Amino acid sequence: MTFARVARDMKARQGVNANEIARRAYLYVSRNQALPPSVRYQAQLQLNSFGRYTRPSTVKNRCTVSGKGRGIISEFGLSRYQFRLKALAGELPGVHKASW
Template sequence: MAKESVKARDKKRRLLVQKYATKRAALKAQGDYVALDKLPKNASPVRLRNRCNITGRGRGYIRKFGISRIVFRQWALAGKLPGIRKASW
């Protein structure tokens, strides 16, 4: 499980990216890289990292479900994910 500070930092970055998205797009279209450089660094979408919504884990993230592989396995075995079952062949 990730530290609460890491989860909070990620949440803050996501809000900043959303806040400055239109402004960044406009500045990029104009080619005004000086003004673009003056925006906060955390407003860049490149600085985002996919994290598990439950644990905050940064690795083993399954994009379709928004959770890590560990939580995915636990929930799948518990039957909490509809349509998912353990493979056998």
């Protein structure tokens, strides 16, 4: 795959996976109202210091064939056009064109 946006998304996925446990720990400390405010504040500062591509919300499910970001049918990970092409070619088991 040579799509730049897919490459960026893969980078984000790697970052999220690598930093997830540390981020969760800081989130736990930061959101815990039973802890002293100074400790929670420090944890929040640490959270803010993480890079952009460590947040799960930066990850976007893109089309695995064409790299498109919109109109993704999440069950197949395909954009609607790629889904149509594959479905018509019979490459998606159990999917067939409606007719009544």
